[in-house]
Amino acid sequence: MIKLAAMRAELVPALDSLLALKLRQDVPAADLQAAMTYSVMAGGKRIRPLLLLAVVQTFQADLIPQSLPAAAAIELIHTYSLIHDDLPAMDNDDLRRGHATNHKKFGEAMAILAGDGLQPLAFQWLSDCRFNDTIKIKLVHELAFGAGPLNMVAGQVADMQGEQRTLTLDELKALHQRKTGALLKASLLMGAVISGIDEKRTTALSDFADHLGLAFQIKDDILDVTSTAAQLGKPVHQDQAANKNTYPSLLGLDGARSALTAELDSARHALDPLVASTDISLLAEFLTELAN
Numbered sequence: 001m002i003k004l005a006a007m008r009a010e011l012v013p014a015l016d017s018l019l020a021l022k023l024r025q026d027v028p029a030a031d032l033q034a035a036m037t038y039s040v041m042a043g044g045k046r047i048r049p050l051l052l053l054a055v056v057q058t059f060q061a062d063l064i065p066q067s068l069p070a071a072a073a074i075e076l077i078h079t080y081s082l083i084h085d086d087l088p089a090m091d092n093d094d095l096r097r098g099h100a101t102n103h104k105k106f107g108e109a110m111a112i113l114a115g116d117g118l119q120p121l122a123f124q125w126l127s128d129c130r131f132n133d134t135i136k137i138k139l140v141h142e143l144a145f146g147a148g149p150l151n152m153v154a155g156q157v158a159d160m161q162g163e164q165r166t167l168t169l170d171e172l173k174a175l176h177q178r179k180t181g182a183l184l185k186a187s188l189l190m191g192a193v194i195s196g197i198d199e200k201r202t203t204a205l206s207d208f209a210d211h212l213g214l215a216f217q218i219k220d221d222i223l224d225v226t227s228t229a230a231q232l233g234k235p236v237h238q239d240q241a242a243n244k245n246t247y248p249s250l251l252g253l254d255g256a257r258s259a260l261t262a263e264l265d266s267a268r269h270a271l272d273p274l275v276a277s278t279d280i281s282l283l284a285e286f287l288t289e290l291a292n
């Protein structure tokens with residue numbers, strides 16, 4: 001099985017070229033194109049597209065080229081969420097992906113519109129991609145479900161309202177799963193849809209996604225406490241300043257690290273039903289990265 005580093009080296013440049021090209025083609029209005037492209041191309045880790053592509057690589061590697069536009073669509077949704085999350089009405093941040101936030105660079109109205117433009121464009125790209133209609137409908141559903149008012153948007157609302165009080169650990173877990181986990185899960189399940197895997201394997205991937213999504217956000221919470229802005233390309237110690245509920249604030253740093261380890265272990269075990277028939281090494285590498 002290909003290593004994650006090799007997949008990243010090959011596919012992230014291909015994905016970036018596709019994103020830049022399609023934004024040029026599909027957004028003729030120059031100012032809007034500039035604002036949308038600025039944040040999409042600002043250098044994110046592309047973890048969500050890579051998760052989709054890793055599932056396809058694992059189960060149906062020949063479909064990788066056809067999968068790139070679907071992977072790119074997820075990055076549009078993720079980028080819109082970051083632009084809107086940074087707005088003055090939300091987290092009011094100045095720095096994202098190592099650059100000025102979209103509203104600092106283009107003004108608040110254009111930043112809102114750049115996010116507004118990215119959302120439907122993602123679904124346009126999905127509906128245009130080279131899969132049959134049944135697969136395309138399922139892809140649209142997974143992305144809308146993960147990013148929509150049942151998940152990511154509801155998680156953002158819970159996050160905002162949680163600043164007023166201390167959440168229980170279960171409430172925080174549910175918040176993280178919706179705000180962050182759901183889009184990561186959508187990415188993995190979109191890979192499952194493209195690969196056409198059976199229900200048993202999809203269930204294993206779905207369990208894997210639940211634990212990976214939570215681990216990802218716990219790691220993000222920990223890094224907010226332990227890193228510098230230069231390392232992360234975004235402001236640090238923001239959670240405490242905004243009175244946000246996080247794993248370190250509820251459990252302390254050591255407790256948060258233990259919770260991360262537990263989620264990563266559970267994620268790895270969720271793949272057990274696949275081991276007899278599938279090389280899971282590429283998927284497992286995402287866990288190794290989160291552990292380090």
Ligand code: GRG
Pocket residue numbers: 043044045046047078080081082084085097152153156179180216217220
């Ligand atoms: C505005 C509806 C709406 C939702 C926003 C995703 C989100 C919800 C807010 C962003 C703030 C935040 C800390 C979210 C948690 C998810 C997270 C860790 C996002 C950053 O994702 P990375 O690390 O970023 O993948 P890059 O820049 O690498 O893509």
